[in-house]
Amino acid sequence: LAWIFATLKMWPGLSPPLVFGVKYLLLFSGLTLFYLAARNVLVRPGVSAAAVACWAMTFYIGWGAHEDLLNTVALMACLSMTLHAMTRILTWRRPRDWIYLGVAMGLGLLTSYLYIVFPVALLLAAALSSFFRDALNPLRLLLSLAVALAVFSPFGVWLATHTDDLRRAVQEYMIGWQLEPEWLIRAERGAISFGRSLLEFSLPVSMLWAFLFWPLWLPILYPMFDRRSTEEEPHERAWRTLAATTVLIAAGLFAIAVLAGVQRFKGAWMAPVLFLGPIWMFAHVKRAGEFPIAIRAHAATAILLIALVFAGRFVEWRGELTACDEDGCRPYTPVQQWAEAIADAGFVSGTIVGADPHLTGNLMAEFPEARVLDAGLSPEAFPPPAGRGACLAVWRNSDMMPQALSDYLVISLETRPRGTEPQGAVRRYFRGSYDKAATLYYRFIPPSGKCR
Secondary structure: OHHHHHHHHHOOOOOHHHHHHHHHHHHHHHHHHHHHHHHHHHOOHHHHHHHHHHHHOEHHHHOHHHHOOHHHHHHHHHHHHHHHHHHHHHHHOOHHHHHHHHHHHHHHHHHOHHHHHHHHHHHHHHHHOOOOHHHOOHHHHHHHHHHHHHHHHHHHHHHHHOOHHHHHHHHHHHHHOOOOOHHHHHHHHHHHHHHHHHHHHHOEHHHHHHHHOHHHOHHHHOOOOOOOOOOOOHHHHHHHHHHHHHHHHHHHHHHHHHHOOOOOOOHHHHHHHHOOHHHHHHHHHHHHOOOHHHHHHHHHHHHHHHHHHHHHHHHHHHHHHHHOOOOOOHHHOOHHHHHHHHHHOOOOOEEEEEOOHHHHHHHHHHOOOOEEEEOOOOHHHOOOOOOOOEEEEEEEOOOOOOHHHHHHHHHHOOOOOOOOOOOEEEEEEOOOOOOOEEEEEEEEEOOEOOEO
């Protein structure tokens, strides 16, 4: 995503419609590739489309992707590309598909570190399958890894030469990691958070599927009901088992993080774990025979939810500005008016420093020639200062400079602020509002070699 937006920043220039377009292009690509992968597994177009429709019936993709979660949408596109490549490899065993897999893995690693869970789980599941094991050629796998490394290498080289943040994170983790009984408390919290996140990501599609296709699971609980089943081909059983094994291995990899002391998981992080869930569900539907009424109900529910999402987004858009408080309302923040006021206050060129990625990211678009830093990232992650300009600290929601911003200025940028109170405050109405306003505070800092 950073590369995409860096390219767009150079030409034709960042704008809200362009960011909107990038997100929906990624979403369309992800769903299309998922459908193509589902066709390779489930074969039948209707069942494959039903598996794709499951994504419209999850909160994080069906609703959250339209509201935010740009990184999750990009991650989903990379997961779909990887799944499509693997289904081609396991179906046709052609060498060129291993190159395709390598490109997918390289792009996935550049998108999110969580991505690595999915290809590792999928490759391990294929290796454990007697039906698919012979498709995994070690030399071709090395070719895929070489291609992935080549795609990842520009960022990998930078990461290898900028290890301060990584080293600091490891040190903080080692300091905070404790043995029992604290470890048991951490593991319990992590396990609860992980389980809750899995459930959140699967809703409401898992409940709707269980309701519509109840003949698949009810006979397991109540044997008096007959189980529906058809003659299943060996390759169909192998695909269904592969999907289930991949999910279990991915969940096991996340469980290692629980044992390592991770206490908080987010629902959006579960995409690599449950990505094969829809294919597994409809592989069972295909195995059990025809469900004409349930399939139509599933399609109708997906269409209804899509329509409700668009209607809900319109209603939320109309009421969001009225309902949100002045410290929030990020989509309506008057960044352009703030930028004009900062320029009027004397900022012509130099470095702008903040401790809010939403604020600094928007100011980066307003000041394309300036060097805009965020306290959440090392200064080495940004281009070095050029020329002799001003050093300006900006923040909001408080009439005193946040401690994180003050520490960043002193420690990371080696400046000497003469105070933490603002030198100026800019209060402007939110876009589209005449009764709610937001305030931006700023202070000019004596320039240093790293902030000028």
